[in-house]
Amino acid sequence: MTNPKFGSSEVQDIVTVAAINFHPKWGDKADNLKRMKGYVRTAAKQGADLILFPETALTGYGVKDDDPEMQRQNAETVPGESTLALAELSKEYGVYVVLGMPERDAADPDIIYNSAAVIGPEGVIGAYRKIHPAAKESLWATKGSEPLMFDTPWGPVGVGICYDSYCFPELVRHYTALGSRIYLNPPAIHNV
Secondary structure, three states, X not given: OOEOOOXXXXXXXXXXXXXXXXXOOOOOHHXXXXXXXHHHHHHHHOOOOEEEOOOOOOOOEOOEOOEOHHHHHHOEOOOOHHHHHHHHHHHHHOOEEEEEXXXXXXXXXXXXXXXXXXXXXXXXXXXXXXXXXXXXXXXXXXXXXXXXXXXXXXXXXXXXXXXXXXXXXXXXXXXXXXXXXXXXXXXXXXXO
16 A cells, blocks of 8 residues: 555554553652653553553642642743653664653743654654643643654554533544545643
8 A cells, every 4th residue: 555645655554552550640750751761661562553641640630729830930941841851762672752741842942732742663753732722731741733643564644632522523533534544633631
């Protein structure tokens, strides 16, 4: 099978996806990143090709007492410290990693997105910025505006985040129309 849109000559049919049931520690980015590195190593050694972490896995999900400051303080650019650290492991093990995180806009540091960073063996690929922030996410997350699809040996992969998929089918339809073979949707694991 070929996909001329993404320039792939042949795509592989078998892919192993590890969906990590990861409960991040609220506001403890360093510990969460350390644990994620361990999960990446373990999943890769067990044959995973794509490793999916939950929404805001880097920091924990939610807003305590209507105060969004934790997400703002822990936001990073993409690429940034955490994504570059995971990129080293992605390259070492030849895997793709998708992780939820608060992303600071590099051009305007006051803008924060609820993002899913995408990392592959070639490095940091980019980030999908959640188009439909839900509930209290709107206290800290600016709406994204662009879908993100990336090429893999298994064909194009589309990315959404939680509520984007559950209430708005247009995103999945968009990716399908462009030839996406896989759709990754990191869901929230509530901390608060």
